Amino acid sequence: MLFLDKGLSNDHSISYASSHDPTKAYSDGLATRVGINHNRLKRRTPSLLNSAYNPAQFWDGAKSLEEQVLVPILGKGEMGMPVSETLLARLQQVPKYRSGFREAFKREVNLLDVQRSIAAFERTLVTPASAFDRYAAGDKQALTDPQKRGLILFIGKAACRQCHSGPNFTDNKFHSLGLLSGQKKDPDVGRFAISKSPADRGAFKTPSLRSVRLQSHFMHNGSFANLAGVIAFYDNGGGAGLKSNLLFKLHLTDAEQVDLLAFLNALASSNIGRFPLDQHEVNTSSACNELATNPPVIVNQDGTAYGRLPLNRNSPTRILKYYP
Secondary structure, X not given: OOOOEHHHOOOOOXXXXXXXXXXXXXXXXXXXXEOHHHOEOOOOOOOOOOHHHOOOEOOOOOEOOOHHHHHHHHOOOOOOOOOHHHHHHXXXXXXXXXXXXXXXXXXXXXXXXXXXXXXXXXXXXXXXXXXXXHHHOOOOOOOOHHHHHHHHHHXXXXXXXXXXXXXXXXXXXXXXXXXXXXXXXXXXXXXXXXXXXXXXXXXXXXXXXXXXXXXXXXXXXOOEOOHHHHHHHHHXXXXXXXEOOOOXXXXXXXXXXXXXXXXXXXXXOOOOOOOOOOOOXXXXXXXXXXXXXXXXXXXXXXXXXXXXXXXXXXXXXXXHHOOO
8 A cells, every 4th residue: 555655745646656667677667766746866766676685775775675665755856745744644644554554563553664564565576487597497498599698698708797696686785887878977976975985986786687678777877778788888898987896898799799688688577567466556635445455565574474464475585596
């Protein structure tokens, strides 16, 4: 309910789901996010898929999954709620929330449980098995020949696994790539704003490559419209200026770049495309009483359920043991 509720924005115009569309890998398909009053923000909306496995959220790693919940709600240019007390008062007026919170938490609606509820839902957004996962599990026909060649490049010559490693295809670290397409100077200091370390100036978190085929626009500012452009950027050794020493010219042939792209496409599942609760966006002001009877998904951080709905048991979390 909360994730889909436009009442969490000041003017009832947008919800979390407005920027995290399941048909777009729980991103929004835009170069940078758009908030209330059509306000264009400076960063791209990251996918929520597998966010449960990220130790820190956002491009600069500022928050935990629970902590990040209120950031867009209270962001002046995002969902625009003036203060948290205004949000709480609005939610407390909704009968479905009052009864749902009493049932799940044995207490009245409060901000901490709002954060826990939305974060618990986001933890259920685990990517189903992809062609790569089937290949890693032993089905050697799951990948095409170009995708197999791309896997070899990913691990070897293209050096992608230096940063896109592990089961979620990210090291969850922060790297500076130099100036991106069309930039003369980037005013966004990235991780530096959090760490204050000069080495983190212009560094951003490595995104997961899971379901990257379902997304459009890439990098923290959406400066690349497609994956082919991203591959060409890395092939050239990244951008000018300060950048990670992990970047160097790759000298990939055109055919190798095509194969690498084919492998990246194999990391996406075809089963992503709807909300687990199969609902639509709603307004607290009018439609909450007509929502389905299921309360928010509530789970502990260790994955054990204590609300009505457990984690989606069909989510193949076993794939997390596979490494590229």
